[in-house]
Amino acid sequence: MSGDLIESFLLEPATGRAIPLQRGQVLCVEQAGNGQCLDFNAYNLHDYKEQFHSGRTRGLHGINPRVGDHLWSAPPRERPMFTILRDDVGANDVNFSRCSAFLYEAHYGFDSGIAHSNCHDAFAEAIREWELTPDDVHDSFNAFMTTRIDSGRLRIDRSVAHAGARLELLAQMDALAVTVCCGGDLGATNNYELKGLKIEVRPASAAEQSCLIDVTFRHQRTIADFANATIKADRELRRAGDYRPHWPWRQAISTCTRIDVPLSEDEQAALERIAAHPRFRHMSKPDILRFALFQRLEVRHRAGIAEALAKKEKIT
């Protein structure tokens, strides 16, 4: 650790926080439990229209960015906003969009009075502190998220992030970093359980400072190059004085209860064998049991949705 911590807090499950960083500062994210995805957005602190772009990042570094790769801003600026300095897990994704209230209703049938906790709404609530709107949320850099492409379809696998695993991002520009602790507990993304994330901001060490770069190409645009530079007259971001975060799903999360699952002797023996396997060394037996149960339910539910859609197709 170099220098004093500038910021340190626990990001609670299904919440988000927007953090201003100066060029040369480092954002550190650490697993508080096992297998929690971080959804990440970023804005130029002095021009909110310059935003992180998963597409450009994907195009330049592939679908799973790793140490040394940059998180790029969108065309037409196309500049490195952050650089991955440290990555203990090696499971980052720039294919999936952030989860949303729509997704949980359309895909999982979650239609209660309060929307299911989700990353889009958490992003929107976090950036409201900086007078930004839900329309300013963009596709996220998804850290600690195990994904792959299977026959052209995007897939999410069990998270392999273990407690204490860290991701560190060097700010290449003054930026508003928006951290969201993904609220998805109905899929494999977070191993069907929401955990917190430890967040820190610190200055870069002298060695890390050497990773600061200036990427300059003739055709990287600035506002000065725009035919119409006044889409929004006031581009400087400022914090709203009366900002109070509100997380409507917090009560629902805090009232989750534990349940006992009786196992037969054979089931207990199977659980012991799985728990002894090195692949599952970071998961407790309750973690493994919960994952197996919910994955089975998810597969059945998906089959049900496919069947329902097929019937609807025939009717219409």
Ligand SMILES: [Zn+2]
């Ligand atoms: Zn999410």
